[in-house]
Amino acid sequence: MYMLLLVVLGAIFLFTTFMVKPKRRIHRRLVSLGLLLVVVGGSGIYESYQNNGQVTGDNPRQSEKTTTSASSDLANLNYQNNQEIEVNNNTPTFTKAELNVSDGPWQRFADLDNLNRAIQADALLSKSLMPTAKREPLYVNPTGWHNKRIKGGWLYNRSHLIGYQLTGQNNNPKNLMTGTRSLNSPEMLKHENDIAYYLKQNPNNYIRYRVKPIYRGNELVARGVQMMAESLTNNGQPDNGVSFNVYIFNVEKGVKINYSDGTSLVNNNY
Incomplete structure (x- = not known):
């Protein structure tokens, strides 16, 4: 949930930056911050998917019936x-x-x-x-x-x-x-x-x-x-x-x- 929120915030930062077009220095910082939020959030979502998905072999996270x-x-x-x-x-x-x-x-x-x-x-x-x-x-x-x-x-x-x-x-x-x-x-x-x-x-x-x-x-x-x-x-x-x-x-x-x-x-x- 938190990772998804980071992605959304990052997207908002990027969208706002390109729409408002602030000064160049502020523009760079906002773009960097937006990209960072998207990357961190996206990585977290991917890792969560990997951990909770079904896998095979001896992985202790393997999904199995009780x-x-x-x-x-x-x-x-x-x-x-x-x-x-x-x-x-x-x-x-x-x-x-x-x-x-x-x-x-x-x-x-x-x-x-x-x-x-x-x-x-x-x-x-x-x-x-x-x-x-x-x-x-x-x-x-x-x-x-x-x-x-x-x-x-x-x-x-x-x-x-x-x-x-x-x-x-x-x-x-x-x-x-x-x-x-x-x-x-x-x-x-x-x-x-x-x-x-x-x-x-x-x-x-x-x-x-x-x-x-x-x-x-x-x-x-x-x-x-x-x-x-x-x-x-x-x-x-x-x-x-x-x-x-x-x-x-x-x-x-x-x-x-x-x-x-x-x-x-x-x-x-x-």
Whole structure:
């Protein structure tokens, strides 16, 4: 808006100068001022158009929808200010068979792929799976683990797919990925805390849970993680106590991450 105003003022200066025809010295100054306003305003309008237009590639300004429905779509999304977005309008996509509670609580982890990456964790959570022992230190290094200190602490965490507080899984390579500090906490942790609270308040109920790192091609560090949960009564009926389907970008403010190997560069433009 301000840039357009500068262009208009510049045009008025030029028009008035040529119509009134003041003394030569004043004429030159007015023409110079008018041209300057037009150039500055025009440049600002062009830059604004470039910044707000749709672009492709890894530009963080890329225009993208806030909801999507397939994991293959998630891998192609680029971060755009919101670290968490909804998937499928925040509605879980578990099938009826996947919500079966007849076998009681369980947890399963997909085998590491040929690049040793954690792929997916599934569980039917209940209070009975929650650990009572204190967590031991982590020592497993997930793929792309090139950690370093940045402003405020470490860049990466060894991020559990299923948080320790939910099932007690700790140094399980199938349950660990390289995640930024903000991905791990507060983004993933807030959902894990909601789940833990529900299970403690409803010890006879369940939560069907799935966490899936989303990789782009053969990159060793996930671009983000999809988290999906649906709470169920003890006879397997959804009760809407906990229900979400979200995607969290694996990013950290002020850091440019090379997802192919986990190296990084501090860059305040990110």
